[in-house]
């Protein structure tokens with residue numbers, strides 16, 4: 001797709017530091033490519049440790065006046081940012097489809113989902129309350145106040161290049177923090193466009209900074225070792241999250257971790273099978289299966305296995321695979337070569353182990369980074385595909401006999417982000433909801449993410465929650481005040 005933007009000034013190719021657009025001191029650039037065809041979209045300034053230091057210094061400088069603003073003043077500026085994001089939603093969606101590959105309608109959905117966090121936290125900014133605590137002595141008054149953590153670092157993934165940024169930046173700014181964002185090198189254009197809109201919204205220089213570069217380790221090293229940065233909010237893979245937690249430990253930073261998933265999707269014998277199929281389609285194949293909350297293992301009770309598989313296959317077989325700008329496309333490309341190779345390896349290994357491809361089971365002829373929507377049957381829990389995050393349009397179906405077996409299978413993973421199940425009986429719904437070791441559970445529903453509810457996982461899927469009334473707490477410190485001598 002030639003890049004036709006209504007507002008061409010949203011296409012930014014430099015780092016955004018201290019309210020200025022700057023090139024890399026090294027003059028280096030890196031190419032951003034379209035995963036649908038491998039063609040270069042544009043070159044972007046390839047910044048590193050030096051520019052990251054400058055961004056941290058800018059955020060530190062801006063913190064003084066930003067935290068001193070009233071909650072209402074910060075709220076209004078966030079509202080301006082929300083309004084501009086919605087106003088430019090079509091251009092942002094085009095940029096996203098171009099650099100990330102998801103179908104245009106999904107990209108538009110993500111822009112609005114991302115904007116919803118700015119809207120939500122524009123309001124939450126005005127509801128940061130403290131406490132008055134009943135004193136232990138007549139001469140004392142006890143209270144708490146909440147204050148911003150300070151300078152925040154955010155490191156974000158490529159699969160939701162707008163929403164994963166606003167889900168961090170909005171609560172951080174609402175709380176009175178300033179932020180340095182390192183987007184994925186795969187998808188910097190959306191991040192830089194968001195920075196341009198924040199600038200236009202009147203968010204002061206240094207409050208929000210974006211540093212994009214190929215050397216994630218160098219940028220991350222600066223962000224995690226700086227004593228000025230008091231918090232890291234990371235969204236990405238669990239292995240990288242573990243590294244970053246360790247790096248942050250050296251300066252005792254607060255961290256929020258939104259990491260990998262391995263979501264079970266359980267279909268019980270008392271489920272509405274048509275609803276379960278709709279839920280599986282929505283959860284499994286969104287963003288070509290490249291979401292942290294995608295159904296990763298579909299567990300189906302024996303007596304309904306064949307009926308469910310047949311219904312699901314009929315729908316998946318009808319999926320249209322292609323470039324995201326083409327109307328009616330359901331499945332776009334995966335993000336890069338290693339992603340396709342990983343998915344192909346997991347499928348091939350399962351097939352070698354005796355699984356069968358009811359639909360797909362191979363790369364797509366649409367292009368180097370396309371994979372065919374796939375359903376595998378006869379998959380067993382000893383296969384790698386049961387234990388690894390697939391991150392592709394592949395639905396492995398597993399059989400189970402009893403409710404206890406389903407819960408045990410579902411929980412047999414180090415991950416604990418999202419889980420789903422379809423059932424009818426109310427007592428079963430309560431038993432299974434309480435038995436699943438996950439941060440989020442979809443019950444007769446495959447799409448659960450919203451700005452008003454807490455998003456996050458347990459075990460090795462991370463710590464902390466984003467969105468909801470809880471999300472702003474990640475960026476606040478509670479200070480206890482004890483007033484004495486009051487007689």
Ligand SMILES: NC(=O)c1ccc[n+]([C@@H]2O[C@H](COP(=O)([O-])OP(=O)(O)OC[C@H]3O[C@@H](n4cnc5c(N)ncnc54)[C@H](O)[C@@H]3O)[C@@H](O)[C@H]2O)c1
Pocket residue numbers: 155156157158159160164182183184185216217219220221235236237238240241243257258259260261291292293389417461462
């Ligand atoms: N829990 C969630 O909310 C959530 C949301 C989206 C994606 N994810 C997870 O993210 C993964 C896919 O995204 P990804 O491939 O971008 O993940 P990734 O971990 O490879 O990269 C995420 C970000 O970290 C950066 N990074 C990588 N190595 C780094 C290092 N050593 N130091 C500093 N920064 C580093 C990358 O440049 C990118 O910006 C999947 O595991 C998915 O489940 C989780």
Ligand SMILES: O=C[C@H](O)CS(=O)(=O)O
Pocket residue numbers: 159160163290291292293449
């Ligand atoms: O991939 C992770 C995102 O958080 C997915 S969602 O859009 O928030 O469900």
